[in-house]
Amino acid sequence: MSEQDKPEENPDFETCDFRPEDLAEIAQLFRDAIHMTAASAYSPRQLAAWAQSADDEGAFSLALNEGWVRIAVDDEGIIGFAQINMPGHIAMLYTAPRAARRGVATQLLDDMLVLGEAMGAQAITTEASSIARPLLAHFGFVDQGEEVVERHGEHFTRFRMQRSMKRARK
Ligand SMILES: CC(C)(COP(=O)(O)OP(=O)(O)OC[C@H]1O[C@@H](n2cnc3c(N)ncnc32)[C@H](O)[C@@H]1OP(=O)(O)O)[C@@H](O)C(=O)NCCC(=O)NCCS
Numbered sequence: 001m002s003e004q005d006k007p008e009e010n011p012d013f014e015t016c017d018f019r020p021e022d023l024a025e026i027a028q029l030f031r032d033a034i035h036m037t038a039a040s041a042y043s044p045r046q047l048a049a050w051a052q053s054a055d056d057e058g059a060f061s062l063a064l065n066e067g068w069v070r071i072a073v074d075d076e077g078i079i080g081f082a083q084i085n086m087p088g089h090i091a092m093l094y095t096a097p098r099a100a101r102r103g104v105a106t107q108l109l110d111d112m113l114v115l116g117e118a119m120g121a122q123a124i125t126t127e128a129s130s131i132a133r134p135l136l137a138h139f140g141f142v143d144q145g146e147e148v149v150e151r152h153g154e155h156f157t158r159f160r161m162q163r164s165m166k167r168a169r170k
Pocket of ligand 1: 033096099101102104106127132134138
């Protein structure tokens with residue numbers, strides 16, 4: 001992990017691997033991030049449909065187990081999580097509203113790039129929300145086009161983005 005990736009010299013949180021006992025806290029963080037942070041960009045019906053993905057704890061756990069999940073933790077608990085699946089696809093990136101704009105997603109993304117490199121990925125891909133798009137662009141991800149997906153009866157426009165791993169990490 002390069003020094004310049006660090007959002008602060010001494011951030012008041014650290015990142016580590018997800019453990020199964022973190023599931024309920026992560027599910028609540030997922031709902032909170034959607035209902036509070038994403039509320040500026042999506043309709044109430046879209047927010048409800050999106051957040052619903054964590055309601056079935058078994059299915060949510062299975063989705064998390066499809067890849068490698070890192071969490072960010074401060075003195076009060078979990079403040080963010082991100083998931084990367086083989087061969088280098090970022091499937092989830094969420095920061096708790098109380099920890100927004102403290103560099104949590106930046107640190108988690110840096111962890112994702114380290115893991116992607118370890119997976120041997122030639123490129124890291126993701127489908128970004130409109131909220132995450134500026135952050136990912138700042139991180140060197142480039143637009144690959146839009147797509148519309150359906151989740152629990154609601155339609156979402158997502159932005160396919162890709163970051164080459166052929167150059168040095170940001
Ligand atoms: C997207 C998300 C993970 C960003 O988390 P975060 O920890 O607040 O992000 P960071 O603090 O690392 O942000 C770093 C930079 O990214 C950009 N950024 C982050 N959030 C932004 C937002 N909501 N709007 C515009 N730019 C944003 C800014 O440039 C920011 O730097 P700054 O705070 O110095 O201006 C968080 O807003 C979130 O959970 N959103 C709801 C769920 C979601 O959309 N997840 C992505 C699914 S693909």
